[in-house]
Every structure is written in structure tokens, then in C-alpha cells.
Amino acid sequence: MIAEEKLKILTESAKYDVSCSSSGSGRTNAGGIGNGLPDGCCHSFTPDGRCVSLLKILMSNDCVFDCKYCMSRRSCDVPRASASPEEICELTVDFYKRNYIEGLFLSSAVHVSPDHTMERLVAAVRLLRTKYAFHGYVHLKGIPKADPALVTEAARYADRMSYNIELPGERSLKLLAPQKSKESLLVPMRQLCREKAAFRAEKRKGFFLPAGQTTQMIVGASPERDGQILRLTQSLYRVNGLKRVYYSSYTPVVQDPLLPAAASPALREHRLYQADWLLRFYGFDVEELVPEGEDLPLELDPKCAWALRHPEFFPVEVNRAPLEALLRVPGIGARSAQKIMSARRFSSLNFEHLKKMRVVLKRARHFITAGGKFCGAENEAAVRGLLTAGERGERARQLSLFDGALPPAAGGALTREAAAAALTGEL
Amino acid sequence: MTYFFDGSKEAFLTAFLLAYCDERAIVTAGSCQLALGQECVFVRADEEKARRCEARLLSFDKGCMRDLGLLLRSGEAGRGQTAYRYLKLIASRKAPVRGDLTEDAVVAANECMRRVSFELHRFKGFVRFMESASGALYAPISPDHDICDLLLPHFRGRIPSIPFVLHDVRRCKAAVWDGAHAFTAPLTKAEVVLSADEEGWQALWRQYYASVNIPSRKRLRQMKGYMPVRYWKFMPEMPAAAVEALRETPASAAAGQDDAPRPRGSS
Structure with missing residues (x-):
């Protein structure tokens, strides 16, 4: 049994990885323990609101790299630990048996050399699949600059692999993660994509990365704009066949002249995820969402913003519009669109029906007609006002009757400016 | 009528x-x-x-x-x-x-x-087995709906070689897999002799649960939305204790702890 202290160190270094999903693998139980659940499954939730699905752990947090943003970097004074493949396997199987976890998320700091680290990761997963006959979910983190043969072998045992792009631009990567390069991340991604396609074409037995690849990038640590980030995302989805791109907004944690001092707003991360969903499930192209050198608007979600830019597309008649058109209506998601598609085969729908079906009309009513009727606001300005008015300002708070304190200086200036603008009618 | x-x-x-x-x-x-x-x-x-x-x-x-x-x-x-x-x-x-x-x-x-x-679907994740001395697994559950027999095929597909009992303590019934047959039976009270290692694994799981949390981001509403409090009763990681521990350290102090060697990460 692994020592509690070791488990603590190795978990705490792994916990900031955003990826947690356990979906996409239909691996079956072939004698032994475990199988895949294609829908994924969350086993617990921690007080920070995140789910525990996989046993997220590092093999070792003893790193030779010195990435500026990372807490396991060489120059950082933290307790170090390494686990053996046996310890990892035993822990996984015993946690899995008790239904604590859905599988293993194994990663590692670059210990000694990339090849050495990758070898140890592969050894652990091989042991888990062969000796322990474990057929549950395994997510393996790829180590940049490791030998291609090791990468191929890893993919035979893992359900999902991920190389973290970390920073969306090549220059930023060179600056903040000097030992990694764009090529060291993209080359193995392309290799795996190619090999998976070949594996599929040959119709061989067994599995080769059934749940595909993912990646993750930090937003706001470097000057890249949302337009650039989403273009990279789209090419990763379309060219490299990735399943998911995760974003994590930057928080200033290390004092370094190369890193910005201010945290990136959480709302920006949220907008990026919304745009990401539009790319994957709603048939949008990045060119429609945001120009390359610009950010997504923070006050409106990307679908609303697109809809307001394209009044010629609306209103959409819910009783006749094709699925693709319904999916483009702000406030109507995949589930609502499906409900509408199935209900309208029985009878003509009106707004009462939509309400009964629990289609949220707050945004949608400005963009649809039901049986020829329109219930939204008349002009674009009014719609924009209504859709942004509900958003709470970052600094908004309940004032107290006896509140003597003045707002902070920066906030005050901003408020005065806004007040002046409101008075002169500039908005 | x-x-x-x-x-x-x-x-x-x-x-x-x-x-x-x-x-x-x-x-x-x-x-x-x-x-x-x-x-x-x-x-x-x-x-x-x-x-x-x-x-x-x-x-x-x-x-x-x-x-x-x-x-x-x-x-x-x-x-x-x-x-x-x-x-x-x-x-x-x-x-x-x-x-x-x-x-x-x-x-x-x-x-x-x-x-x-x-x-x-939730209970596919929230069931917690404990290992008895004989190697069989036992999980007490208390779901709102009568689902223990529907849960059984899921776990049978997963751990076919290990016998297990899903005990719905609210309805006093159990879904049993004995390694070859699946059946349901009435069961009011079960006495389980735990295996020698069981306590150790539960302690490790508690340690893992505590370590994987990020204390500076306190989102209890979200947590309880995803995992309602009524399901916490049979979970060895004791979410209630974790939430309680968070309450004792004020938000700023918790953030301070998390400060030390600060990692990359989101908000």
C-alpha cells in the first residue's frame, strides 16, 4: 500500500490539471476487473466544485524542466516524491474495486529525461493492463520529446492521451516554457492521429486510444487573443482529430517579470468554452465567431453576439426550421432543439407549448417565431440591452445604509467615467 | 374512484x-x-x-x-x-x-x-463498496427511487469475478451478485466483517479526496448541486467533514495556504 504522505504529494502536484472526463471509451471487460462507460461517470465532488472521476496522480514530481508557471519546476522548493508502477497499479485497482474512481489519470514530471519518464509511465500502464487485468479507463499524459516508439506503445494501453499545449503561441512557449517547443507537442499529436487512422483502416482487433486525444492551454498568461486561440483550437479539432481542448485562465502565482501580474478573468475562460462548444456541437466555424486579432465580447455569450451581428438570419420559425437553424438560436441548446424537433411532428407549436417543454425563452424569444407569432423586443438595441442587463457586474454589491467607505480609487474612476458617459448618452 | x-x-x-x-x-x-x-x-x-x-x-x-x-x-x-x-x-x-x-x-x-x-446514472458513481473479510463487496445505499436492481448489471459488467451486495437500506432490500447469479432479496440488517486492509484503503481515499481539493476555490453550492447532501451518508471520503474543515479556515487563510509554491491553474 502506498504511503499516505507520498499520495498527498503526488496528488497535490497533479490536481491543477483541468481534464477530468472519463468518457468515450467502450472498452469491455475481458476477464479481470473494470470496463469503460462511454458516457463517463463522476464519482465524487470536492468542495471546490470539481468532480473526482479519475485517480489523478503523478508518477513523480521531480522535474528537470523549468517552466515558469509550474509548481513542480526544477527551481521550486517543494517536497518531492516518486511512486513505483506497482504502487500505482495496486492503488488504482483497489480504489476502482470499491467504486471510488472510474480509472487512472497518470502523468509525471520529467524525471531524469523524457525517455526515462515515458518508459516508466508505459511500464505502469502495461503492468496495469496485463498483470492486473484492468480494463477501466486510463488517461495518460504524453511527455514531450519522448521516443516515438514509446508513444505508440503507450497508445496501445491507454484510452486517452494528452499533450498539453500550455501556451497558445510559439513565442510565448519559448519564453515561459523554454524546454518545450511547439514541435515537441504537435509532432506526437500528429503521430497518434495518423496511427489511430491506420489502426481503424486495418480493422485490427484490440484498442488504440479509443477516447482519442485532448490538450490544455493557459489563457491570459501570454498576449494571444481569443481569435488566435480559437483558430488554434479549430485546427486541432479538424486537422489533428482532438476530442477536447481545455482552457484554464491564468492566476498570478509566481513572481516573475515574464508573467503578467493580473489574473485573467474567469469570464473569459467561460466565453472560450462556450465558443468551443459552438465549434464542436453547433456547426459554427471560427470565422463566424471572432476575427483573428480580437477577443470574444465578455458581456454577451458568443452565440448571442453572432446572432446580433446577423439579423438577416432571424427570426427562425420553430415549426419549420431545420435542426441546424434551431441550433443557431441563442438560448436553444442541443436538448431543446431535439425536443422541438420531436414535438412538432405531433402538432404545431406555440409559445405556451415551448414553455411547457421547458425551452428557455429568455434569450430565444427575440430570435424565434412560433406559429408566426413573435414575442421579442422590436429592435436590435433593445435586444442587446435586455440580454446584457441581466449580467451582474464584477464589482456589484449590495450597499449598506450605513456604508461610509468609498469605492476603491480605480473602481471610482471607472464609475465616474461610466456615469459621465451615461449622462452624455454615450454608450 | x-x-x-x-x-x-x-x-x-x-x-x-x-x-x-x-x-x-x-x-x-x-x-x-x-x-x-x-x-x-x-x-x-x-x-x-x-x-x-x-x-x-x-x-x-x-x-x-x-x-x-x-x-x-x-x-x-x-x-x-x-x-x-x-x-x-x-x-x-x-x-x-x-x-x-x-x-x-x-x-x-x-x-x-x-x-x-x-x-x-449518479449512483453508478456514488455507490461505495467496502470489502468484507471473505473478499465480497458490500455497499449500503439510500436512493430516492427504487433502483438497486437496475444498478446491478452495471457493476456485474465491471467486477464479474467479485461477489457483491447492493443494500438499499431505505427499502430494506438488496440486489445480490454471487459470482454466477443475480437476484434481489429482502434484507433489513447486514453485519459485515471488514477485511484487514479496508480501513487503510478508506484512509488513503480520504487523503486523496482532501489533497485533490483546491481550498482557495470554495464552491460549495456547485458541489452540493452535483452531489446532494442526502447522498453523503455512506461515502468514506466524508464530504461533510471536508466542508466543515473548510469552514474553520476563513477563505483568506485558505487562499494563503494555497499561495506558497503557486502552480499554474485557473481562477
């Missing part, structure tokens, strides 16, 4: 036949408030009638018995009536009505089925 049935499928289908032509029928498995002078019937399952009724309904809608299974497993008081109105609509239209969300009966039935199957 009010028709009481014992909760089983056969009794429900018998009651359904009886109540079919009654415009003001109420079909219920639980207790209900009777109006003054209200007549009621206690329906006993009649196999012949139930079989006939089932065959007829299946000829209209192949999936309706699966739906009925979910509806009757619901823990809600109105489940009998919801199922009655839903099946009556199928019978009167002689066709599936699943997608017709303009009908109140369909919306109510869909919502009810969604709640049952959602809890079923």
Missing part, C-alpha cells in the same frame, strides 16, 4: 384495465387524501389481465414497458397516476406518444423517468 395497487407492475396493469373507462380515476400505490364519499378499490394483481394488458400496450408502443418500469420505480407519491395518464394516452391514440411534449401527461412522465434514470 380511487384505485390502490401494491406497487408491482402486475397490480398496476390490472388497475389500469379497471380504471381505463373511469374518467375521474386516481391510481395510486401510496396513501392519498380521500374526498368525502369517495369510493376506493384495492386492486389485487391478476396475472391473466396484466398479461393481456401488457401485450395490448406493447402492440401500440414497443418501449412502453421500459417506461412503465422506470415510472413505477420512482419514489414519488404520484407515480401511479403519472404512469396511468401516460399509458392511457398511448392506449387512446394507439401509437407511441413519447415525443409529443405538448401533452401534460407526456411531459410529466418524461420528467419522472428522467429523474429516475438520472439517479441511476
Whole structure:
């Protein structure tokens, strides 16, 4: 049994990885323990609101790299630990048996050399699949600059692999993660994509990365704009066949002249995820969402913003519009669109029906007609006002009757400016 | 007229036949408030009638018995009536009505089925087994809906070589997999002798749960939304204790702890 202290160190270094999903693998139980659940499954939730699905752990947090943003970097004074493949396997199987976890998320700091680290990761997963006959979910983190043969072998045992792009631009990567390069991340991604396609074409037995690849990038640590980030995302989805791109907004944690001092707003991360969903499930192209050198608007979600830019597309008649058109209506998601598609085969729908079906009309009513009727606001300005008015300002708070304190200086200036603008009618 | 049935499928289908032509029928498995002078019937399952009724309904809608299974497993008081109105609509239209969300009966039935199957999905994650000295696994659960027999195939597919018991302590019944057969049985109280390592693994799991949390981001509302407090009772990681520990350290202090060698990460 692994020592509690070791488990603590190795978990705490792994916990900031955003990826947690356990979906996409239909691996079956072939004698032994475990199988895949294609829908994924969350086993617990921690007080920070995140789910525990996989046993997220590092093999070792003893790193030779010195990435500026990372807490396991060489120059950082933290307790170090390494686990053996046996310890990892035993822990996984015993946690899995008790239904604590859905599988293993194994990663590692670059210990000694990339090849050495990758070898140890592969050894652990091989042991888990062969000796322990474990057929549950395994997510393996790829180590940049490791030998291609090791990468191929890893993919035979893992359900999902991920190389973290970390920073969306090549220059930023060179600056903040000097030992990694764009090529060291993209080359193995392309290799795996190619090999998976070949594996599929040959119709061989067994599995080769059934749940595909993912990646993750930090937003706001470097000057890249949302337009650039989403273009990279789209090419990763379309060219490299990735399943998911995760974003994590930057928080200033290390004092370094190369890193910005201010945290990136959480709302920006949220907008990026919304745009990401539009790319994957709603048939949008990045060119429609945001120009390359610009950010997504923070006050409106990307679908609303697109809809307001394209009044010629609306209103959409819910009783006749094709699925693709319904999916483009702000406030109507995949589930609502499906409900509408199935209900309208029985009878003509009106707004009462939509309400009964629990289609949220707050945004949608400005963009649809039901049986020829329109219930939204008349002009674009009014719609924009209504859709942004509900958003709470970052600094908004309940004032107290006896509140003597003045707002902070920066906030005050901003408020005065806004007040002046409101008075002169500039908005 | 009010028709009481014992909760089983056969009794429900018998009651359904009886109540079919009654415009003001109420079909219920639980207790209900009777109006003054209200007549009621206690329906006993009649196999012949139930079989006939089932065959007829299946000829209209192949999936309706699966739906009925979910509806009757619901823990809600109105489940009998919801199922009655839903099946009556199928019978009167002689066709599936699943997608017709303009009908109140369909919306109510869909919502009810969604709640049952959602809890079923949740429990695939929230069940916690403990290992007994013999190597068999035992998990006490207390779900809102009667789902323990539906959970069994999931775990059987996962750990076919290990016998296990899913014990619904609220309904005093258990779904059992003995390594070769799956069955349900009434079970009020179980005494389990834990294996030697069990405590150790539970402690490790608690340690893992505490370590993977990021204390500076306190989002209890979100946590409780995803994992309602009523499910915490049988979880060895003790989420309640973790939340309590967070309350003792004020937010700023917790953030300070997290400060030290600060990692990359989101908000």
C-alpha cells in the first residue's frame, strides 16, 4: 500500500490539471476487473466544485524542466516524491474495486529525461493492463520529446492521451516554457492521429486510444487573443482529430517579470468554452465567431453576439426550421432543439407549448417565431440591452445604509467615467 | 374512484384495465387524501389481465414497458397516476406518444423517468463498496427511487469475478451478485466483517479526496448541486467533514495556504 504522505504529494502536484472526463471509451471487460462507460461517470465532488472521476496522480514530481508557471519546476522548493508502477497499479485497482474512481489519470514530471519518464509511465500502464487485468479507463499524459516508439506503445494501453499545449503561441512557449517547443507537442499529436487512422483502416482487433486525444492551454498568461486561440483550437479539432481542448485562465502565482501580474478573468475562460462548444456541437466555424486579432465580447455569450451581428438570419420559425437553424438560436441548446424537433411532428407549436417543454425563452424569444407569432423586443438595441442587463457586474454589491467607505480609487474612476458617459448618452 | 395497487407492475396493469373507462380515476400505490364519499378499490394483481394488458400496450408502443418500469420505480407519491395518464394516452391514440411534449401527461412522465434514470446514472458513481473479510463487496445505499436492481448489471459488467451486495437500506432490500447469479432479496440488517486492509484503503481515499481539493476555490453550492447532501451518508471520503474543515479556515487563510509554491491553474 502506498504511503499516505507520498499520495498527498503526488496528488497535490497533479490536481491543477483541468481534464477530468472519463468518457468515450467502450472498452469491455475481458476477464479481470473494470470496463469503460462511454458516457463517463463522476464519482465524487470536492468542495471546490470539481468532480473526482479519475485517480489523478503523478508518477513523480521531480522535474528537470523549468517552466515558469509550474509548481513542480526544477527551481521550486517543494517536497518531492516518486511512486513505483506497482504502487500505482495496486492503488488504482483497489480504489476502482470499491467504486471510488472510474480509472487512472497518470502523468509525471520529467524525471531524469523524457525517455526515462515515458518508459516508466508505459511500464505502469502495461503492468496495469496485463498483470492486473484492468480494463477501466486510463488517461495518460504524453511527455514531450519522448521516443516515438514509446508513444505508440503507450497508445496501445491507454484510452486517452494528452499533450498539453500550455501556451497558445510559439513565442510565448519559448519564453515561459523554454524546454518545450511547439514541435515537441504537435509532432506526437500528429503521430497518434495518423496511427489511430491506420489502426481503424486495418480493422485490427484490440484498442488504440479509443477516447482519442485532448490538450490544455493557459489563457491570459501570454498576449494571444481569443481569435488566435480559437483558430488554434479549430485546427486541432479538424486537422489533428482532438476530442477536447481545455482552457484554464491564468492566476498570478509566481513572481516573475515574464508573467503578467493580473489574473485573467474567469469570464473569459467561460466565453472560450462556450465558443468551443459552438465549434464542436453547433456547426459554427471560427470565422463566424471572432476575427483573428480580437477577443470574444465578455458581456454577451458568443452565440448571442453572432446572432446580433446577423439579423438577416432571424427570426427562425420553430415549426419549420431545420435542426441546424434551431441550433443557431441563442438560448436553444442541443436538448431543446431535439425536443422541438420531436414535438412538432405531433402538432404545431406555440409559445405556451415551448414553455411547457421547458425551452428557455429568455434569450430565444427575440430570435424565434412560433406559429408566426413573435414575442421579442422590436429592435436590435433593445435586444442587446435586455440580454446584457441581466449580467451582474464584477464589482456589484449590495450597499449598506450605513456604508461610509468609498469605492476603491480605480473602481471610482471607472464609475465616474461610466456615469459621465451615461449622462452624455454615450454608450 | 380511487384505485390502490401494491406497487408491482402486475397490480398496476390490472388497475389500469379497471380504471381505463373511469374518467375521474386516481391510481395510486401510496396513501392519498380521500374526498368525502369517495369510493376506493384495492386492486389485487391478476396475472391473466396484466398479461393481456401488457401485450395490448406493447402492440401500440414497443418501449412502453421500459417506461412503465422506470415510472413505477420512482419514489414519488404520484407515480401511479403519472404512469396511468401516460399509458392511457398511448392506449387512446394507439401509437407511441413519447415525443409529443405538448401533452401534460407526456411531459410529466418524461420528467419522472428522467429523474429516475438520472439517479441511476449518479449512483453508478456514488455507490461505495467496502470489502468484507471473505473478499465480497458490500455497499449500503439510500436512493430516492427504487433502483438497486437496475444498478446491478452495471457493476456485474465491471467486477464479474467479485461477489457483491447492493443494500438499499431505505427499502430494506438488496440486489445480490454471487459470482454466477443475480437476484434481489429482502434484507433489513447486514453485519459485515471488514477485511484487514479496508480501513487503510478508506484512509488513503480520504487523503486523496482532501489533497485533490483546491481550498482557495470554495464552491460549495456547485458541489452540493452535483452531489446532494442526502447522498453523503455512506461515502468514506466524508464530504461533510471536508466542508466543515473548510469552514474553520476563513477563505483568506485558505487562499494563503494555497499561495506558497503557486502552480499554474485557473481562477
